[in-house]
Amino acid sequence: MHLEWSRPGVLRVTAHAFEFAALVAAARYVAESAPPDMPEESLEQLTQVLSDYDTQTRRLHEAPRPDRA
16 A cells, blocks of 8 residues: 655555455444444544445446556
């Protein structure tokens, strides 16, 4: 995984698909079984990030695939 600043407050992430899938799976686990003391705002933000991820994943699946190296 590689992280770099794109601009202030914005990161560019280069990750293998399995690395990113692990992060998303962990986020889904937290969102689906959030502890009762988790702030509602945090849960809403996490849910929105996962929704955005799902939208972008659908878009990606509809796009032409890059040639395999």
